[in-house]
Amino acid sequence: MTSFLAQHGSELIEKTWEQIYISAISLGLGILFAVPLGIILSRFPKTANVVMNIASMLQTIPALALLALMIPLFGIGQIPAIVALFIYSLMPILRNTYLGMKGVDPNIIDSAKGIGMTNWQSIIKVEVPLAMPVIMAGIRLSAIYVIAWSTLASYIGAGGLGDFIFNGLNLFQPDLIFGGTIPVIILAIVTDYLLGKVEQKLTPASQKLN
């Protein structure tokens, strides 16, 4: 353990940082894209079905295949990896946002309209806050996926902790495999914990009563 750290310490920090960087950007883009899209789709249920189906289809492409498909489009390196992971992050967020919005009691939405809220006010002040726990669940799920799959990104030269794992596999060095895997697990757990905190903050107090 100590010898591993002595030998690979600085590299480990660098690779972990790469992993965080790739994951965070993919997830961030995924949130920025999928949350608003899910909200808009909740107003257009027919279009929503089509979009959901396309997103589900993208989800079924094997991760490695999707990464490989990026090479002809974006070459190798971090950009194709981020694009691929971004696509992966979309589905859980999009679906949960849509379902969360759809799950808001129609009576409440009707009441919001009835007292004179504009469509926009209803979304921002009523529907999104009430859908927040479901939306956050989608984001947490996506975050775990993205962190796990970003190890594969090393395959197309994006770096990250995957480099340790694949080196370990190639060279038959179990300590390298563990050295790459354990930080990924820790990263996933810490992220989930932090996002849990964020969820607590964003969830309306009343929701916590039950």
Add this chain to the structure above:
Amino acid sequence: MSEQTPMVQFKDVTKIYKGKTPAVSHANITIKKGEFCCFIGTSGSGKTTLMRMINRMNSITSGEVFINGKNVNNLNPVDLRRKVGYVIQNNGLMPHMTIKENIVLVPKLLKWSQEKLDQKAKELIKLAELPESYLDRYPAELSGGQQQRIGVVRALAADQDLILMDEPFGALDPITRENLQDLVQRLQQKMGKTIVFVTHDMDEALKLATHIVIMNDGEVVQDDIPENILQNPANEFVENLIGEDRLAEAKHDTVQVKEIMLTTPVKINLGASLKEALSLMKQRNVDTLLVTDDDDHMKGYIRINRLEHRYHRASSVSDILESDIYTVKPTAYLRDTVDRILKRGSSYVPVVDDNNKLVGIVTRSALVTLVYNTIWGDTDPMSSAELSKHQKDQVTKGADDDHD
């Protein structure tokens, strides 16, 4: 005042949801300021649809709706809704906002100052008869009845003159419901609000309404004050809605004195001798006699104990006449007089016409029978056969109606 612009006016209003038969057809209704107007009818009869066209929550297929003389289609729907209070069945409170935030939602949309908001919240929680500490609670921390109280006062937060309520108390237990009905009634009467209230509970409508609109299958079947609807139901549907009990009660309400009076009162002429009076009393087995003149004008009465005292000093009925007598007119409604008659404690009341001629007498026992029948729902004396046939019809018809 009589030429005041109505608060709400429907002119030939029809609403057709896509691919359906009309939910409301050709409605013409005028709701005056200060009225408490109930829309009542069976499920699916179009009450909610009709009401929601007032604040443009439903679009209008044809015809026109006016608020305060202005066509609602020319008003901005968002502004319109902020000016019209709206209370729905399950209170429609925002679960993620505190009671205070809920109450001042509309004033906040209208950008009132924080100071005014605070003041309004305190004022309204008092109106709802709840402690100020509840302002910081969430709706889930209140009982259903308390939540609905907030739902009701919230509709007043921006000083709306018109309030729409869609079966606001449908889900509450009878006692809580009654409390809230009282609250709403006070608001309407004290604050002069105009209220449009959807219900399918006739008791509720009769308790609250000053104006009732009866709906069936999208049509306005009857539109009148409650008294007229009770007395003259437009058709069988309305009769069924009112129900046999209330109908029978309403019938009693219109019974006139002449219908139950006895037309052969025991009476004696003013000039008759006391001897004659005494023998008449003995013969008819009564202790008082009504006294009339030659033209049957009511003069008063004599009593046996006075007659006994004065028998040897007085000679004619006029000498012992007592003239302070309470009478009723034959056309008076019993409901207006029954209380007074019963309270006076006398065993009968003479009935005199407009010329003060004695035409009959209402006895205490006749009243007792009538009151008994009203309370126990027995048929009343003059139209029992007709009424009971009626009731049977309603029972079978009522069962059919439940299925749609």
